[in-house]
Amino acid sequence: MTLREKIESDYKSALKSKDKNKISTYRLILSGIKDLDINNRSGPEKKETDESDVKKLLKKMIKQRTESIEVYKKGNRNDLLEIEQGEVNILSEYLPKQMGEEEIKKICSEIIEKTGASTLKDIGKVMGELKKNFADSIDFSKAGTVIKNLLNK
DSSP states (O other), X not given: OOHHHHHHHHXXXXXXXXXXXXXXXXXXXXXXXXXXXXXXXXXXXXXXXXXXXXXXXXXXXXXXXXHHHHHHHHTTOHHHHHHHHHHHHHHHTTSOOOOOHHHHHHHHHHHHHHHTOOSGGGHHHHHHHHHHHHTTTOOHHHHHHHHHHHHHO
């Protein structure tokens, strides 16, 4: 079962159970996937929307909601914060488990050692290795911060 099929199946289940929060989140996801389909068909490089496109979309949606959560925390809007957090939880179900801070530090240290990176100019080498080997399981914004800290020592 592809990621798209799983999302559609879960959407149908949410409709049957009449869970309004899940229904609206699934509609947002499916609408985003349809937009991707349209962009991929009409762009200069015509292609079918694949799993990696859907995963990128989900990561982008999670990032947007995480930023909103920060704003709602500062504004003391717990009602909106809970809605966004619920959406993040649903979106996260479809992505591989993300690595924690300690795991990211360990992997980044190993790659820095392996590539011989020593200055901030070498960040590209390290990020390239990370993307090649851990594209689905690492948050690259966290990894970037960790790499900068490790190379600044």
